[in-house]
Amino acid sequence: MSGAPVLSVRSLTRHYATGAGLVRALDGVSLDVAAGELVGIFGPSGSGKSTFLMLAGLLENPTSGEVWLAGERVSHAGADLDALREIRRKRIGFVFQKANLIPFLSAVENVALGLEIADVTPADARVHGRRLLAALDLAHRADSLPAKLSGGEQQRVAVARALANAPPLILADEPTAALDRVRGRQVMEIFRRIAATRGAAVVVITHDPRSTNLFDRIVHFEDGRVCERPQIY
Numbered sequence: 752m753s754g755a756p757v758l759s760v761r762s763l764t765r766h767y768a769t770g771a772g773l774v775r776a777l778d779g780v781s782l783d784v785a786a787g788e789l790v791g792i793f794g795p796s797g798s799g800k801s802t803f804l805m806l807a808g809l810l811e812n813p814t815s816g817e818v819w820l821a822g823e824r825v826s827h828a829g830a831d832l833d834a835l836r837e838i839r840r841k842r843i844g845f846v847f848q849k850a851n852l853i854p855f856l857s858a859v860e861n862v863a864l865g866l867e868i869a870d871v872t873p874a875d876a877r878v879h880g881r882r883l884l885a886a887l888d889l890a891h892r893a894d895s896l897p898a899k900l901s902g903g904e905q906q907r908v909a910v911a912r913a914l915a916n917a918p919p920l921i922l923a924d925e926p927t928a929a930l931d932r933v934r935g936r937q938v939m940e941i942f943r944r945i946a947a948t949r950g951a952a953v954v955v956i957t958h959d960p961r962s963t964n965l966f967d968r969i970v971h972f973e974d975g976r977v978c979e980r981p982q983i984y
């Protein structure tokens with residue numbers, strides 16, 4: 752459906768039954784993210800941010816509610832997560848706090864891997880991977896193993912990997928938490944650029960108040976809900 756948000760989350764809940772009772776990790780969250788939009792998710796520890804990202808990224812099913820991608824309902828309480836793998840792979844790029852690169856593959860091989868799985872020839876995948884790394888100022892590191900790269904460089908390789916098949920949705924969970932201020936800012940500026948130039952919808956969980964000016968919109972979570980009047984934390 753044209754004009755539909757890239758990501759639309761409707762009344763999403765995720766409850767966990769624990770020995771100590773029911774945990775309402777997510778408790779009725781609705782949120783739309785449009786193409787080209789960079790949205791920051793803030794909130795205290797335990798407020799449901801990561802749970803939201805897992806559900807929006809189709810890595811877990813909600814207890815109730817729905818996730819829609821580009822006007823198509825893809826996830827709900829009874830959805831088959833295995834069947835969603837293909838949608839996840841083609842349409843969502845993930846970046847986590849740790850780069851989690853494959854240690855025995857070079858930077859460009861790490862980026863190209865996802866494309867080779869997607870039936871692009873290895874040669875083409877590498878050409879594309881080099882281009883992406885160059886766009887993230889990493890051309891000179893393309894043939895290096897992850898262990899030879901700084902934390903910031905590794906994280907930029909992880910961003911390149913997430914972008915490799917040009918997904919319309921990028922989900923990032925504290926991607927700058929392990930980086931110093933300058934490197935963290937660089938990574939955030941890359942997300943800003945990706946949203947602006949590629950028209951991707953980008954959702955970033957962060958605790959870093961220094962990046963607030965880069966976001967189009969900031970959503971605060973508290974106790975598993977979107978909070979209209981956030982406390983300062």
Ligand SMILES: Nc1ncnc2c1ncn2[C@@H]1O[C@H](COP(=O)(O)OP(=O)(O)OP(=O)(O)O)[C@@H](O)[C@H]1O
Pocket residue numbers: 767769774775776777794795796797798799800801802803
């Ligand atoms: N598998 C699980 N089983 C039981 N409780 C869970 C599970 N996963 C998350 N929770 C609980 O759900 C709540 C929300 O967790 P979540 O990780 O989404 O918060 P968060 O905002 O991402 O926190 P942080 O900023 O510390 O990463 C917390 O109370 C957490 O303990």
